[in-house]
Amino acid sequence: MTAQVRGLHARVLDTLGPAITGGDYPPGSVLRMDELSKEFEVSRSVMREAVRVLESMHLVESRRRVGVTVLPAPEWNVYDPQVIRWRLAGADRPRQLRSLTVLRSAVEPAAAGLAATHATAEQCATLTECAIGMVANSRGRQLEGYLLHDIEFHRTILRASGNEMFARLGDVVAEVLTGRTHHQVMFEDPDPAAVTLHVKVAEAVRERDAARAEQLTREITLGALEELDVLAP
Amino acid sequence: MTAQVRGLHARVLDTLGPAITGGDYPPGSVLRMDELSKEFEVSRSVMREAVRVLESMHLVESRRRVGVTVLPAPEWNVYDPQVIRWRLAGADRPRQLRSLTVLRSAVEPAAAGLAATHATAEQCATLTECAIGMVANSRGRQLEGYLLHDIEFHRTILRASGNEMFARLGDVVAEVLTGRTHHQVMFEDPDPAAVTLHVKVAEAVRERDAARAEQLTREITLGALEELDVLAP
DNA sequence: ACCCGAAGATAAGTCTGACTTTTAAGTCAC
DNA sequence: GTGACTTAAAAGTCAGACTTATCTTCGGGT
Structure with a gap:
């Protein structure tokens, strides 16, 4: 119905985004770049692009020597159409x-x-x-x-x-x-x-x-x- | 006042974002990745991250064989705090x-x-x-x-x-x-x-x-x- | 003259590996 | 215990090679 290829990073977002807004990763959870790229079977460059987008939505924060931290819900950009769609699809x-x-x-x-x-x-x-x-x-x-x-x-x-x-x-x-x-x-x-x-x-x-x-x-x-x-x- | 390092891609956004919302690139303008990375003196990987963020704000659209196209203002995610700040700083x-x-x-x-x-x-x-x-x-x-x-x-x-x-x-x-x-x-x-x-x-x-x-x-x-x-x- | 299909060119997309930088955490001397 | 120093872990950056989609052009057929 919607997507086709649209870039690998977008496909990563399609599953990682809903997972975060759906609460699969509670706030404070720490993800690591190379673990994520392993899990989604994409290169680190693609993974970084996806994380950058999540960061711009204030869903996560990436810090050196720490990893990618999931932010608490009140921080999220809840007006972002994509975030809205993810949340409406979730629990x-x-x-x-x-x-x-x-x-x-x-x-x-x-x-x-x-x-x-x-x-x-x-x-x-x-x-x-x-x-x-x-x-x-x-x-x-x-x-x-x-x-x-x-x-x-x-x-x-x-x-x-x-x-x-x-x-x-x-x-x-x-x-x-x-x-x-x-x-x-x-x-x-x-x-x-x-x-x-x-x-x-x-x-x-x-x-x-x-x-x-x-x-x-x-x-x-x-x-x-x-x-x-x-x-x- | 605000930023320090915060990543190279963020520094690119700090000048490219306001340039777009400020109308320096009229809608339909086409930018090319390697020209941009030349202009901002960053690697292509950093540039891609920046473009991905702009894309998630619906400020631009990136298409193969074409380049990075600036979208018309009605498409923009005007509720994104960063977009709001850029526009408030502009003309x-x-x-x-x-x-x-x-x-x-x-x-x-x-x-x-x-x-x-x-x-x-x-x-x-x-x-x-x-x-x-x-x-x-x-x-x-x-x-x-x-x-x-x-x-x-x-x-x-x-x-x-x-x-x-x-x-x-x-x-x-x-x-x-x-x-x-x-x-x-x-x-x-x-x-x-x-x-x-x-x-x-x-x-x-x-x-x-x-x-x-x-x-x-x-x-x-x-x-x-x-x-x-x-x-x- | 017009349409369609094949070939070529172009720019984004992807992957990989090496290197740098920040910073949390641990260690040691005092 | 406190402070300075060392270490190591993770993100960040870069460069180059390669892949893929797609727009354009060119040629053949009707």
Whole structure:
């Protein structure tokens, strides 16, 4: 689905990264370069590249005469998309999903408010199309089609805010929504109330009603939080 | 001030990173490995490590038979603390400062609300101490002392929220506040209204009044945004 | 004239071995 | 026990040879 070759170091990262974020190596653990390169059957140069990347994510720290030390979780660059993906694939997925959803509920309403004043005509059109797509796929277990439009909707809102920091969270939201659909068991069709809210947000943005767009989006994210409370302990 | 040796690759990054985020190499520019290693007078292995890190930040993309291509700004991992520092040191500092302040105004009120219900007794005490420190340094051009307490205040709020994503923004807020104090010419003492608001937030958190903590923090960040509107065009 | 496939060239990717540098830890004299 | 000195372990650096993917070009066929 994703990778092919993409470089040896990337393949090392694909297993070493999740292992660290997954807690296989508790903080303080010390790894040694040549042991790692033996274990992964790659040359030291490839191994160093991988370790350098982990170091830039603040997952590990490399010191002479000591080795590669695993850092405690609070040090990690949890906004790095790759780290997010690794953690969502791992064991503490529920906790991760919750903290990301809380972040969403802080950011997305603000983004929607800004989008109402900054969105281009094209972006308004995209929002409406997405909302229509969500409605069309909201019944009869068409979860995949629904998800695609849902992701595009939120991504457009974040981009239309005109704030690069908000825009960059589009991928994060996509991961959260995908995770919710695929892993969290969704027996039923999406909440009709949520669908209606999306339609109304598209409407509010088109009509340049910032306060309403913000408030409606707040209701959407609040709903997501409540849903999380129900499905996860 | 900061670095010493920290590895050759890090020294390369210190000049190549800012050069890219600063726009010295427009998106699409192609760099070649051996030219770079010549230019920086390091071996290719060191250069590769540096490029791998830049690649993990999505600043560049390395492809066989082509070279190292600079990616357009929307691709960059703008939440990476190092990227933030590079950009704040560069030319589009004002734009960066604004987008970060908008982010603050979305996140910090929510964090304060959560902090009101999650803060430990110790964290409440820290908040009060910081507020007192801010009051004490609010007159007579004691900007450095004021800044230190201001940073610690906001960092504590973010940490006390109990949300790791919020907590991780502590460094970002510190950079913004430091930037505002040092680069933005601050002729006068801090706004007395802001000082009062901080004291009240500490109070609200201590009294577990989430709504009030959130609202007061919203006023603080709104003030920061207005201040930016006045000082920057 | 146009399309397609083969050959060549180019730059990144990989591996290996020798060497350097930092620094933790152990040792010895006082 | 304290401090200076020695030792050794691990990361860091470098250089060179080789491999691999892929873009370009050139030639043959229709």
